[in-house]
């Protein structure tokens with residue numbers, strides 16, 4: 001059976017690190033509150049010269065190098081992002097051009113923080129159908145650009161970063177075993193950016209009203225996220241005949257340590273089998289699962305044959321999970 005095997009992983013975090021102590025100078029908060037309620041200690045923030053595609057290209061180049069592939073071998077590029085360089089053309093278009101992936105078609109997928117799972121699922125379907133041989137899946141965000149640094153409920157969470165995987169057709173049993181995608185638009189008001197689209201195009205009033213920044217009902221997001229996370233993880237395991245105990249590593253979306261811990265408890269997994277890096281990266285949206293996957297790989301926490309569960313949730317709401325045999 002042909003599967004989409006992950007043959008290269010890459011990640012990129014902007015150089016500038018923003019600490020909790022620095023945020024405490026901007027809004028009424030403390031390092032202690034942020035660490036206790038979110039687990040986040042610091043996060044990376046892009047500088048003025050960096051747009052989302054710049055971060056994406058760095059992660060993609062590393063993933064291609066590790067896969068021993070040149071950009072001209074890429075057939076298709078999927079970029080998950082909530083913070084594109086421009087409304088159009090797509091960020092994937094910029095990535096395709098900057099990489100020199102001359103043969104590749106490209107598309108953006110906007111599934112907020114589930115952009116990693118959505119892009120992985122789309123990429124793996126193209127491989128499994130036989131349409132493409134090499135697909136680059138990327139999650140990249142500059143969430144700092146839609147962060148209101150006067151709103152303590154969101155500015156302590158959101159961050160910038162990029163991660164990428166190269167998928168290639170393989171017959172050796174390794175690859176994406178399954179991926180489930182979900183959405184429910186009734187929750188849209190829990191997490192959204194009001195202005196800048198066709199509903200509220202940019203005007204002096206939308207700018208003055210700070211409507212180009214992400215708005216969030218944190219408490220509501222928290223409750224729904226814990227339930228969705230747990231449900232989709234349990235569903236994909238059960239349908240594929242696995243139990244949580246079969247997992248070698250769980251790589252969850254890094255939004256909040258307490259959400260991860262609650263989901264892990266529901267799954268009945270020991271924390272040693274969970275990759276957590278939210279303390280150093282914050283919530284990097286569609287990049288987060290790929291950034292965490294790259295860290296797991298670089299630390300030698302993944303070996304051939306390992307069973308991995310990836311899961312994410314985000315604004316929309318969107319959520320999803322993928323099972324990967326390494």
Ligand SMILES: CC(C)(COP(=O)(O)OP(=O)(O)OC[C@H]1O[C@@H](n2cnc3c(N)ncnc32)[C@H](O)[C@@H]1OP(=O)(O)O)[C@@H](O)C(=O)NCCC(=O)NCCS
Pocket residue numbers: 028029030033034037038113152153156157191216217218219220221222225255256259283313314315
């Ligand atoms: C945002 C979040 C950290 C807030 O934590 P919480 O424990 O739910 O806190 P609450 O929202 O209930 O607020 C409790 C109090 O802390 C305050 N507070 C909020 N942010 C604060 C901050 N950064 N520093 C200090 N106090 C803060 C609130 O104003 C509130 O004060 P009040 O009781 O005087 O009204 C938490 O709800 C969360 O992480 N939610 C999920 C968000 C998420 O994952 N989003 C991305 C999805 S992809």
